[in-house]
Amino acid sequence: MTILEIRDLSKSYRSVKAVKKLTLSIEQGQAYGLLGPNGSGKTTTLSILTGILRQDTGAYSWFGDAPTPRQRTKIGSLIETPHFYPYLNLEKNLKIICKIKEMGFEDIDRVLRETKLDDRRKSRFKTLSLGMKQRLGIAAALLGDPDVLVLDEPTNGLDPEGIAEVRETILLQVEKGITLILASHILSEVEKICSHVAILKKGDLLASGSVKDILTEEEVVEFSCSENPKLRKLLEPSEIVSELREENGLLVAALKPGKSIEDLNRFAFDKGFVISHLASRKKSLEAQFLELVKDQTP
Ligand SMILES: Nc1ncnc2c1ncn2[C@@H]1O[C@H](COP(=O)(O)OP(=O)(O)O)[C@@H](O)[C@H]1O
Ligand SMILES: [Mg+2]
Numbered sequence: 001m002t003i004l005e006i007r008d009l010s011k012s013y014r015s016v017k018a019v020k021k022l023t024l025s026i027e028q029g030q031a032y033g034l035l036g037p038n039g040s041g042k043t044t045t046l047s048i049l050t051g052i053l054r055q056d057t058g059a060y061s062w063f064g065d066a067p068t069p070r071q072r073t074k075i076g077s078l079i080e081t082p083h084f085y086p087y088l089n090l091e092k093n094l095k096i097i098c099k100i101k102e103m104g105f106e107d108i109d110r111v112l113r114e115t116k117l118d119d120r121r122k123s124r125f126k127t128l129s130l131g132m133k134q135r136l137g138i139a140a141a142l143l144g145d146p147d148v149l150v151l152d153e154p155t156n157g158l159d160p161e162g163i164a165e166v167r168e169t170i171l172l173q174v175e176k177g178i179t180l181i182l183a184s185h186i187l188s189e190v191e192k193i194c195s196h197v198a199i200l201k202k203g204d205l206l207a208s209g210s211v212k213d214i215l216t217e218e219e220v221v222e223f224s225c226s227e228n229p230k231l232r233k234l235l236e237p238s239e240i241v242s243e244l245r246e247e248n249g250l251l252v253a254a255l256k257p258g259k260s261i262e263d264l265n266r267f268a269f270d271k272g273f274v275i276s277h278l279a280s281r282k283k284s285l286e287a288q289f290l291e292l293v294k295d296q297t298p
Contacts, residue, residue, distance in 0.1 A: 001027065001028045001063075001064075002025055002026070002064060003027060003030075003062065003147070003148060003179045004024075004025065004026040004049070004060065004062055004179075004181070005025045005026075005060060005061050005064075006022055006023060006024045006045075006049070006058070006059075006060045007023050007059050007060065008022070008023055009022040009045070009048065009055050009058035009059070009060060010022070010055060010056050010057045010058050011041075011044050011048060011053065011055050011056050012056055017203050018041045018044040018203050019041040019044050019048070019055075020041075020203040020204050021058065022041075022045060022200075022203075022205055023205070024205065024208060026179065026181065026196070028179055029177055029178075029179055030180070030195050031174045031179075031180040031182065031193055031196065032179075032180065032182065032194060032196045032197070032198070033182050033183075033184060033189075033190035033194035033196065033197040033198070033211070034046070034181065034182065034183040034184070034197075034198050034200060035184055035185070035187065035197050035198065035199050035200070036185060036199060036200035036201050037185050037201065038185055039202065040185075040200040040201050040202055040203065041200055041202070042152065042153075042183035042184075042185075043079065043152055043153075043183065045183075045200075046077070046079055046150055046152050046181070046183055047079060048060070049062075050072075050075065050077045050079060050150055051067065051072065052079060062074075062075065062148070063147075073101070073144055073146070074146050074147045074148060075146050075147070075148045075150060076141035076142050076143070076144070076146035076148065076149050076150070077141055077150035078137045078138060078141045078150070078151050078154065079150070079152045080152070081137070082133075082137035082140060084125045084133070084136065086124065086125050086126035087124055087125075087126065088124065088125060089121065089122050089123055089124055089125070090112065090117055090120055090121050090122075090125060090128075090139075091108060091112075091122065093125055093136070093140075094112070094136075094139065094140060094143065095108065097140045097143060098143060101143060101144060103143065103144055107142075107143050107144060107145065110142075110145075111139040111143055112139060114139070114169070114172060115138055115142070115169050116165070116168075116169070117132060117135055117136060117139060120132065129162060130157060130158050130159070130162055131158050131159070131161065131162025131163070131165050131166055132165075134154060134155070134158065134166050135165065137154075138151070138154065138166070138169055138170070146178070147178065147179060148179045148180075148181065149170075149173055149178050149180050149181070150181045151170065151180070151181070151182050151183070152183045153183055154166050154170065154182070154184075155167065155189060167189070167192060167193060170182070170193055171193060174193065180193070180194070182194060187289045191211060194211055195210060196208070196209065196210055196211060197209070197211050197214050199214065218257070219254070219260075219261070219280060220252065220253065220254050220255070220280070220281040221241075221252070221255060221261055221264060221279065221280055221281065222247070222251065222252045222277070222279050222281055223250065223251050223253075223264070223268075223277055223278040224249060224250050224251055224277045225268065225274055225275045225276055227273060228246070228249070228251055230273070231251065231268060231271075231273045232244060232246070232251055234271055234273075235251075235253065235267075235268075239256065239259070240256060240259045240263055240264050240267055241254060241255060241256060241259070241264065242254050242255075242256055250277070261280060264278070265278060
């Protein structure tokens with residue numbers, strides 16, 4: 001079942017085009033990462049989807065229908081830093097949110113347990129660590145047992161321990177089958193949590209699909225022979241390599257999916273080129289991501 005359908009969504013702030021004709025759909029149970037550097041339009045997109053902001057053009061639908069207030073109860077979100085009362089304890093803070101959401105208090109136990117805050121329920125909010133505060137924000141979003149959880153940079157500003165704990169909290173919800181939409185500028189965070197990813201840059205969607213397909217580690221090889229330019233010409237439009245370039249007298253290419261170094265060697269040999277140097281270079285995901293989001297203009 002399609003949980004969210006976004007069509008040609010655009011939003012500008014005066015001259016800044018924050019989101020440009022974004023089209024995307026998210027299926028039930030997917031953990032979907034919106035990945036992109038600062039300023040790529042992630043927060044703007046999530047704000048539109050949760051009704052905080054209005055789009056200029058385009059449309060979106062949750063659960064196959066036009067947005068209604070009733071639907072909103074099925075979407076739990078944490079877009080900005082949550083506001084809690086510093087001198088009230090966690091339980092009282094959550095009770096206030098229950099009242100705002102017009103629901104009973106019976107879900108409080110569950111959300112505190114699932115965010116591992118139950119032993120702190122009587123602590124004042126201000127005594128929590130940053131990671132715990134963030135988890136309380138997630139707990140508040142989970143009140144009412146929503147079908148979808150929308151989180152914007154949930155580990156921002158946390159120390160490594162806090163990051164790990166927030167990640168665990170999110171993964172628990174993913175395992176329970178919630179549909180997750182997570183905005184992040186950190187590749188490793190998306191890799192560790194998400195099944196799917198959309199890569200955004202300056203409001204443009206650069207790529208989308210399963211994390212496995214989009215962020216797959218492709219094999220990069222460097223090689224050379226006595227006639228590099230000729231070999232290059234032959235390989236450039238080929239079934240074997242993509243992104244061929246020259247680096248310090250070496251040819252460097254990414255192998256197309258399913259192609260091996262042997263395939264490349266055999267191809268060259270069959271065409272009469274004897275490769276004198278051939279070595280594998282693993283391209284890190286980090287490098288691939290940076291390449292995806294770097295300026296496309298030369
Ligand atoms: N309230 C605002 N007024 C003007 N420009 C804004 C506002 N909010 C965001 N922007 C601009 O819109 C672009 C996208 O911002 P944002 O959606 O916050 O991206 P991200 O969350 O990916 O960092 C940026 O260039 C940002 O400076
Ligand atoms: Mg943001």
